[in-house]
Amino acid sequence: MTKQLRYLPTGQGNGEMEPGVTWRGHVARGMLLCPAPDCGLTFGRVVAGGARRHHFAHRPGEGEHDAVTGPETLWHLSAKNVLGRWAASHPGLAGWTLHLDDTPITLPDGWRRPDVLAISPDGVKVAFEVQYSALTGTDWQARHDFYAKAGVVDIWLFAHHGPQWRPATTRQLRRSELVSRDPDWAATVQLSGLHQTMLRHGVIPLWLDPTTQTIGTATTRVHPANTSPGERLWEDSAYTLPPHRTFPACHIAADPLEQCDVDLEAGELLTPARCLHHKERDRLQAEEQVAQERAVQVRAQLRAQQEERTRCRRAAEQEKRRAIAAQAAQEQAEREKREQEELRRKEEERAAAEVRQKMPLAQQFPPMFEQEPPSSPKPPWWKPWQRRA
Ligand SMILES: [Zn+2]
Numbered sequence: 186m187t188k189q190l191r192y193l194p195t196g197q198g199n200g201e202m203e204p205g206v207t208w209r210g211h212v213a214r215g216m217l218l219c220p221a222p223d224c225g226l227t228f229g230r231v232v233a234g235g236a237r238r239h240h241f242a243h244r245p246g247e248g249e250h251d252a253v254t255g256p257e258t259l260w261h262l263s264a265k266n267v268l269g270r271w272a273a274s275h276p277g278l279a280g281w282t283l284h285l286d287d288t289p290i291t292l293p294d295g296w297r298r299p300d301v302l303a304i305s306p307d308g309v310k311v312a313f314e315v316q317y318s319a320l321t322g323t324d325w326q327a328r329h330d331f332y333a334k335a336g337v338v339d340i341w342l343f344a345h346h347g348p349q350w351r352p353a354t355t356r357q358l359r360r361s362e363l364v365s366r367d368p369d370w371a372a373t374v375q376l377s378g379l380h381q382t383m384l385r386h387g388v389i390p391l392w393l394d395p396t397t398q399t400i401g402t403a404t405t406r407v408h409p410a411n412t413s414p415g416e417r418l419w420e421d422s423a424y425t426l427p428p429h430r431t432f433p434a435c436h437i438a439a440d441p442l443e444q445c446d447v448d449l450e451a452g453e454l455l456t457p458a459r460c461l462h463h464k465e466r467d468r469l470q471a472e473e474q475v476a477q478e479r480a481v482q483v484r485a486q487l488r489a490q491q492e493e494r495t496r497c498r499r500a501a502e503q504e505k506r507r508a509i510a511a512q513a514a515q516e517q518a519e520r521e522k523r524e525q526e527e528l529r530r531k532e533e534e535r536a537a538a539e540v541r542q543k544m545p546l547a548q549q550f551p552p553m554f555e556q557e558p559p560s561s562p563k564p565p566w567w568k569p570w571q572r573r574a
Contacts (some may be wrong), residue, residue, distance in 0.1 A: 188264040190220055195397065198233025208514065215242060220262055221250050238396055249496065257317045257347060262316040263395040264302045264342070271312075271442050273301050273397070278447065281305050281469035290335050297331055299339070305489060310337040311447055315393060319348040338452040340461075341383070345394035345401065351375040353434030371402065372437040374491030376428060389462070391454060400435035400445050402458035403428050424465045425458075 193208060194200075202208050208231050211217060215227040219241075219552040229244030247415040251259070272278050299312030300427045312332055312523065325341070332339035343349035380390045380403065392401035405428040428435035438458035441518040564571035 190263075190270075191217065192267070192270070193231075198231045198239030212241060219243065219248055220266075221248070221254075221259055221339075222262075257344070259299075260344060260346070260395065261315060261317045262343070264317075264393050266393040267398055267442065268301045268313050268315065268342070268393070271445075272301060275443075275446075278303055278305075290332070290337055290514055290528055292331065292335050295331065297328060299337075309449060310335075311341065311449070312337050314339060315344070316349055317344040317347055320379050322379045325379050326386070329388070335341075338447075338449060340391075340447070340454045341388065341438055341454075342391050342393040342400070342448050342454075345392050345399075349379075350392065351377070357434040368403055369471055372438060372439070373434055374403075375434050376403070380431045384428065389427045389453065389459065391456065393442070398442045399439045400442050400454065400456050401439050401458045402462075404438040404458055404462070405429075405432065405434045405435050421535045424469050426465055426469075450455055491510055 191202070198208060200208065202211050212228050212231050218224075219226050226243060229247065230237065230242050232242050233239040246285060265285055269273050269283055272281070272283050281303045281378065284304070286300055288302050289296045289298040290302070290310070297312075300315045301313035301496040303311045303313070305311075314328070329339060351374060353375050357375060374392075376384070376390070384403075391405040393399075394401070404425060406423040406425050407429070412473055427439075438456075438461075440457040444457050446452075446455040448459075453459065539559045
């Protein structure tokens, strides 16, 4: 009756709303109105037990609005309220003023009314948009650009059912090849053209489940260096990162809404999964830097080896040239020595010839025949005794 939305915590249908007041008693006294627009009826009962979540329900025959409008209207309302309550109690947004669906952002060429608008004491505006219906990438971009032009940080949250939540098929998961098979991530969704447009703009798709007050972050486990199909990409070496904009599907990392924060600098809702993305990105960059440095070192080593080889080759060539020169010099010296000897010989011959020319002719030439030395007189033939002797 106070027009304040009351949240029935999971499994608390039989519990107490506040000390001494049970939910059932509160409903029985007709204190809880249905929040559906144009309904205005009080709830008749609390449904607790069975497979479905504990919830309030109309009396049979009353409040058939879900059949007319579909559940989206209530989901949307619920999501806005959950967001508003989170923003009101979040320490990071203490002192901010909150507007639920009632304050438009206006520009000369149009206006938009965010589902939840938070304004800081110094005028910083954060708009939360909860998107339940279908939206094209072009339309999203126009709205995103509008908020950027107006200087408003826009945070988009998609429904956890309906057109924004299409479970991925096995074929898509296999096609993407980069989606982890991590059993911790039970939910896998298709990435629509809208989600891919957001990823192109560096905006990571988020989903909001208002019943469990959970934020889902688009996440994959990828091995950036190894993107060829058929590779095992969910190994330990993989990184937990946002999906690439071409992926057909991704996993959803679920985090409690209360653990999320608004990152004004990045203009996004900082979920624990996003923190992990940042950490992993830093790790990846550090590893890439190490790899680059190693590559530079290897290149330098190779260059040094190459230079060493060139130096050795040059030294060997120089040595060879020196040896050849030395041999040539030696040969030259020998040749000169021979020539000098030849010269000296010729000189001597010439000198000898001169000497000979100055000699008397008889001495110039050696006698033709050696003159026999004068022999002892032979005994005449008639004195043979002398011969015998
Ligand atoms: Zn109703």
